[in-house]
Amino acid sequence: MKKFLYALSLSTLLATPLAGSANAAETVSILMEGVPDTEYVKALIPEFEKQTGIKVNIEVVNYAEMHTKLVPQLVAKKGSYSAIVVDFYWVGEFVKAGWMQPLDKRIADDKFDTTPYVPALMDLVGKVDGVTYMLPFYNYAMGLTYRTDLLADEKNKADFKAKYGSELTKPATWGDYLKQVEFFTKDGFNGVVNQGLRPDPIAMEWSNYLFANGGQFQDANWKATTNTEAGRAALSQYIQNINKYGPVGAASFGFDEAFNVMAQGKAYSYITYNFFRTSFDDKSKSSVVGKVEIMPVPGTAPGKSGSLNGAWGWAIPKSSPNPDAAWTFLKWVESFEIAKKRALAGGSPTRNDVFADADVLAKFPYAAALKDLLNQSHNFPTFTYTPQFVEVLGRELSLAVANQKTPEAALATVDKEFDELARKDGKLK
């Protein structure tokens, strides 16, 4: 027994560092969110492993778990993730903390071309203060999904004209859209479904309402500006859409629940992430196949957009155990060939050349609309304390929706806490 225990201890001591070094040399470990684009990457991994001999281990978790799991690994001198994916609103925090490696030297050495990326996405999840920390992975700019069959219905057209004196067509302005939401709410059918769960679902969705009304989160000096006429109108409209024109319970819906309501044909419209567009045509998930289209969230005037931009970027953490292998993977996964394969599988591109590709356009005719959506979208304020601000915004919006606060009081708190965070970050003097 004694000999056995000695042998066990010795073998454990010897095996641990050896196993660690073997993994570090040959395995790229990445933490990713459980979304369609992750699945498209996973499906292509065998191709990479065959080409390079490097194993890839992708750990998939729920979005809410991502930040919690990442931070301890990023703080550590040597973490367990070779590469990471970074949501746009963590960028300020990760850069400030110095958790990501600059990629400029690797990009220059390998002549990796970053010019095909949509410029707005390079600004959001690529460069910070002129330094490239990330390569844009996929975009989730938000758009308005709506039922084309209901707009084409002759009776609906006649009824709408009789009620509002205008044609029932794809909404050109935010005002047109709000009329349609009201019009379609009848006989147990809902004009809209919202994702009112706090903190990020409600915060992200309401941002579209703010931009659609011509509002902004902050001015050029980083002074908060949500408690303005546009902001208050946006919040009043949001409360009305949830409580009057939406299904019961929308105040607690996450994006998956809201999507299901829309996909089961129970609502006319839903402002959501553009990667859901593909899912509306998936018979296994949707009963409205071929009846839903996407467009930029309409703004104050025709041609103006109220859409919120959003994206994830690939990065190599400073705590990466094998940054060179991680870079080999990043170069491969973001090459035109692989980016196109991901797009053809249903992914949300970040490169202009993929959006313009004939095969992609042939398979997804709405890819051009998605590109427009992306180029017209507004960015959420990104700074060191963006995650905290999303918490504050989500809490206050939820209080207003629950009629626990007036829109004015809720937005006054949002502005006050935004100013405090911006001041703490040195953005607001």
Add this chain to the structure above:
Amino acid sequence: MTTSVVNNAPNRIHVHDRRFGWLLTMPGLALLLLVIAFPVLWALFTSLFEYTLINPGFHTYVGAGNYAKALGDPEFLHSIRVTAMFVVAVVVLEFALGFLIALMLNDTERGKDLYYAILLCPLLMNPVVVGLIWRMFLHPSLGIVNYLLGRIGIPPVNWLGDVDVAFWTIVMVDIWHQVSFMIVLLLAGLAALPREPYEAARVDGASSLQCFWHITLPLMRPVIVVTLLIRMIFAVKTYDLVYIMTRGGPGVATDFISYFIYRSAFVGLDLGEASAMSGILLVIVLAMTAYLHRSMRAIS
């Protein structure tokens, strides 16, 4: 001389036994210190500094600053109030229901094991799974609960999106999940009660209610106190259900203290303040434990 040796022998053996006893418990105590005392002390130490994950390190000593900040935060105080309400609601309701079922099971002979197995099922489930299942069941337009209510003419209930309902929905789900815990402990207590007092009471013509009030309840008091204590401590730390089902909403209706502390630490990245909040929670739990422990001793 002989007498002295004989008289001192038991003391020497006693001292030797005590030393040997300590020696035997040392590994266990060392392990306890390592896995329980060290993290608690570390957290209390951290709470005295401005320690953020963006700038980790004990650079700035703030004393009781983090405690003052936490206790001056109306949102944190609100989370304490909501948690207190939740603890009272679930402990009282689960105890009443659990005791009733335990009494029924105690008098049941046939199919007892089957009832027991069915009742234990929720307790064996992970709270995250419980939250996800109930979130699906309670979906206002696609969930089975509102569908069944609709079949008997009841309009859809906004289970998780209505400020006045969401809190009680969480209470209801927690009862479904945790009441078996009360049943198991109380049933074990009931099974261990002596039969003689009941037989004597029956001979004296006591009714079932009198037997319960004058025999069962007094004899069960220590078990009841321990059960309530354990359940209260678990209820104070409820996190999973809120995280999965409401994220503290709608508004701040279900913003429990554990979820609040989690956000301070992993969203706000402020470990100093989060540690201070955990320290406050520790004091609350210790106070509850001390109170119930004293009550139990008084009863004994």
